[in-house]
Amino acid sequence: MKFGLPSRLFRLMASSSSGDGGFSRPTSTDEGPMPIYSWPDKQRPRVCILGGGFGGLYTALRLESLVWPNDKKPQVMLVDQSDRFVFKPMLYELLSGEVDVWEIAPSFTELLKNTSVQFVKDSVKLLRPSDHFRRDSGGSCTARLVLALGAEAKIDVVPGSAEYAIPFTTLDDALKVESQLKMLERRRFGKSSPDIQVAIVGLGYSGVELAATISERLKNKGIVQAINVQTTICPSAPPGNRDAALKVLESRNIQLFLGYFVNCIREASASEDSSSMVTDAKEVNGDHKKLLLELQPAQRGIQSQVLEADMVLWTVGSTSQIPRLQPPDAPYVIPLNGRGQVETEETLQVKGHPRTFAIGDSAALRDPSGKLLPATAQVAFQQADFAGWNLWAAINDRPLLPFRFQNLGEMMTLGRSDAAITASFIEGLTLEGPLGHAARKIVYCLRMPTDEHRVKVGISWFTKTAVDSLASLQNAVSSMLTSP
Numbered sequence: 001m002k003f004g005l006p007s008r009l010f011r012l013m014a015s016s017s018s019g020d021g022g023f024s025r026p027t028s029t030d031e032g033p034m035p036i037y038s039w040p041d042k043q044r045p046r047v048c049i050l051g052g053g054f055g056g057l058y059t060a061l062r063l064e065s066l067v068w069p070n071d072k073k074p075q076v077m078l079v080d081q082s083d084r085f086v087f088k089p090m091l092y093e094l095l096s097g098e099v100d101v102w103e104i105a106p107s108f109t110e111l112l113k114n115t116s117v118q119f120v121k122d123s124v125k126l127l128r129p130s131d132h133f134r135r136d137s138g139g140s141c142t143a144r145l146v147l148a149l150g151a152e153a154k155i156d157v158v159p160g161s162a163e164y165a166i167p168f169t170t171l172d173d174a175l176k177v178e179s180q181l182k183m184l185e186r187r188r189f190g191k192s193s194p195d196i197q198v199a200i201v202g203l204g205y206s207g208v209e210l211a212a213t214i215s216e217r218l219k220n221k222g223i224v225q226a227i228n229v230q231t232t233i234c235p236s237a238p239p240g241n242r243d244a245a246l247k248v249l250e251s252r253n254i255q256l257f258l259g260y261f262v263n264c265i266r267e268a269s270a271s272e273d274s275s276s277m278v279t280d281a282k283e284v285n286g287d288h289k290k291l292l293l294e295l296q297p298a299q300r301g302i303q304s305q306v307l308e309a310d311m312v313l314w315t316v317g318s319t320s321q322i323p324r325l326q327p328p329d330a331p332y333v334i335p336l337n338g339r340g341q342v343e344t345e346e347t348l349q350v351k352g353h354p355r356t357f358a359i360g361d362s363a364a365l366r367d368p369s370g371k372l373l374p375a376t377a378q379v380a381f382q383q384a385d386f387a388g389w390n391l392w393a394a395i396n397d398r399p400l401l402p403f404r405f406q407n408l409g410e411m412m413t414l415g416r417s418d419a420a421i422t423a424s425f426i427e428g429l430t431l432e433g434p435l436g437h438a439a440r441k442i443v444y445c446l447r448m449p450t451d452e453h454r455v456k457v458g459i460s461w462f463t464k465t466a467v468d469s470l471a472s473l474q475n476a477v478s479s480m481l482t483s484p
Contacts, residue, residue, distance in 0.1 A: 045074035045142035045395045050124050052080030052108060053088075054380035055360030055387070056148035057449055062388025064115045072395055074144070076116065081123035083107055084171060089377055089411075090444060091174040092213045095181065096416050098464070103457050105171050111449050124149065127325045127334065129356045144355050144391055147322065147342060148384075151361035151375060154317035160265035164291050165201065165314035168210060180311050181217070187288070188221065196222030199293055199309035201262055202316035203228035205237065205412055208245045210313055212414040215252040225307050227257045229298045234412075236374070237422075240430025241410055244420035259302055260295040265312055268292045318375065322362055337364040346402035348387050357391070359383040365403065373405055381447065382406065411440045 039046050047063065049056045060078045068074075087104040094101070108119040129145060153167030166180075167173050184196045198214055200207050203226055215224045226249070233249070233256075234242045249256065268290040293307040320340035326333060335343040335351050341364035343351045348363065350356040360380035365373050373379050382405055390400040409423040419436040421443075423429055431439050441461060448454040 039075050041075060043071070045072060045144070047074045047076045047144045047146065047391060049076065049078045049146040049148060050127075051146075051148035051150055051360070051362070052078055052082070052085055052119075053148060053150045053360060054377045055150070055362075055384050056080070056146065057085050057108070057111070058381060058384035059146055059148065059359065059387045059391075060112070060117045061115070061449060062385055063391060064117060066388065066392050068392070069396070073116075074142070074391070074395060075118070077118045077120060078108065078112070079120045079122055079124065080108065081121070082171070083109070083121050085111060085449060086171045087444070087448070088169070090413075091168065091171070092209045092413050094174045095178055095210075095213050096217060098416060100460070101171070101175075103460060106449070106453055111453060114450075114452075124321075124325055126327055127322070128327050128330070129333065129350075129353050142395055144357065144394065146387060146391070147350070147356065147358040147362045148360050148380075149321045149325075149362050151318040151320050153314070154319040155314055157314075157317060158262055158264050161201075161262070161312075161314060164265045164267070165312040167314050168206060169318070177311075177313065181214070183288075184310055185218075185221070197225065197290075197307075197309045197311075198222060199225045199227065199291075199307055199312045201227050201293075201312065201314050203230075203233040203256075203258075204315065205234060205410075206315040207313075208233055208249065209413050210315065211254055212245070212248050212252070212418070215249075215254050216415040218253070220253065222253070224252075224254045225257065225309065226254055227260050227262060227293070227295065227307075229259070229261045231259045231299070233258075237412075238410055238430070240422045240428070241412055241420045244430060244432045244436075245412060245414060248414045248418060257295060257305070257307070259298050260305070261298050263294040263296045265291055265293050268308060318361070320362060339364065347390055347400040348383060348403055349390075349400070355394075357387050359387050367405060378408065379405060411436075411443065413437070413440065 049060055056078060060076055063074065063076055084105040084107050090099060090104045093099040093104070108121075112119055127147075153169045153173075155165060155167050156162040166177055168177065181196075181198075187193075188196060196218055198218070200211050200214075203211070207226060207228070211224050211226045215222075218224070232242070233246060237245070288310065291309045291312055293309060293312065295305045295307060297304060320336075320342075322334060322342055323336060323340040334353070334356075337343055342358035342362055344358050344363050344365050345351055346365075348357045348359055348365070350358050360383060361375040363383070365383075367373060383403060386401060386403045392398075393400050407424045409421060409425070411419065411421045413419045415437075417434045417437050418432070419440045421431040421436045421439055430436075445454060445458050445461060448457055
């Protein structure tokens with residue numbers, strides 16, 4: 001198996017090593033012959049996992065938790081371009097102030113410190129799996145590759161979107177949005193100025209959760225303009241979740257533009273900027289420029305519109321990383337579907353590549369009805385469990401298990417004390433409001449990667465909840481005592 005990193009290519013192979021028995025890595029950065037990434041033990045199996053999201057990290061932890069014969073426990077290397085695992089379903093809570101970065105984005109070093117998994121911070125440049133034609137002499141090779149690279153936001157969609165819109169898929173995205181919101185709030189603090197205007201493109205789960213979170217944060221200081229090409233929100237969500245979300249969105253300072261698509265995004269000129277009519281607009285806005293979104297109707301009967309915004313968030317579309325990683329001289333060495341996802345067998349093995357597995361957003365796996373599985377954390381979490389087991393089975397010459405996705409339900413946050421949860425095993429039941437919010441946080445706390453991190457996060461969240469409850473009680477008592 002080969003994969004490339006930005007400054008050099010590494011071949012995954014076994015070699016002898018001296019020293020502490022850790023993974024040895026070439027230190028030269030000179031361009032030239034391909035340097036070798038050396039594994040410490042040339043006899044033991046090797047597993048390289050590319051991508052440290054739900055699929056990749058949880059596969060590594062699953063491999064660590066299994067019982068192995070002494071000579072069969074694999075050397076596991078996890079590669080990711082970031083030094084932190086990100087619990088993406090809770091990025092919204094960074095904007096509401098409910099969580100701290102360390103709670104939902106712990107470092108890989110911290111998570112893997114009590115395991116034998118080796119973490120390498122780097123990004124993948126090239127994939128060239130050779131297991132479709134090569135066998136080691138004397139038996140099958142014990143090297144395995146797991147593709148868990150996930151997907152990237154597809155931001156370059158319409159003129160101006162790549163330049164002016166912000167995606168919301170990574171920790172850096174969330175921190176950038178938080179920084180811009182703070183800047184807008186700070187500039188308007190204590191001043192008579194127009195409302196902060198935030199436009200959100202797309203009203204799937206991500207767009208709805210962003211709209212609910214940001215509108216609650218801004219309150220009467222701003223307005224959220226939510227745009228969706230379809231005439232409903234969250235079209236794939238269970239009816240209970242959709243109804244709960246629509247009720248919340250309609251109760252807040254949110255304008256819904258349903259049945260529209262964005263034609264382009266551009267900077268507003270001085271004559272188009274409505275804030276220029278305010279006497280202290282220059283003092284408030286500084287160098288910040290308004291943006292204009294040109295909306296076109298997706299169906300007949302509605303008129304085109306132009307929206308003004310201080311910030312544009314883009315939640316529509318994603319693209320697989322795999323196509324751009326294939327070698328130019330063999331662009332189809334990894335089989336892909338039309339979306340750029342890897343075609344896999346039921347066992348999560350890449351078709352035609354028995355020693356390569358693909359999971360999460362990288363994989364195109366269908367349910368028994370032939371429908372593609374959604375690119376969600378729940379799917380990746382379950383696939384990681386099967387991938388870990390099937391890697392164990394493959395290394396120990398046991399039969400592999402076909403993956404079967406069990407839909408446990410869907411959850412979404414709608415604010416600091418509001419959420420919606422629909423469980424698939426109880427038809428018609430949707431938990432809303434504070435009860436749904438508490439249940440969602442409990443579920444996600446239990447899904448944290450390691451026992452140690454679960455305990456830390458659980459204590460932190462319990463403490464914050466206790467403090468918030470005490471503050472609310474004090475405010476209520478104070479209001480009662482001061483009321484006439």
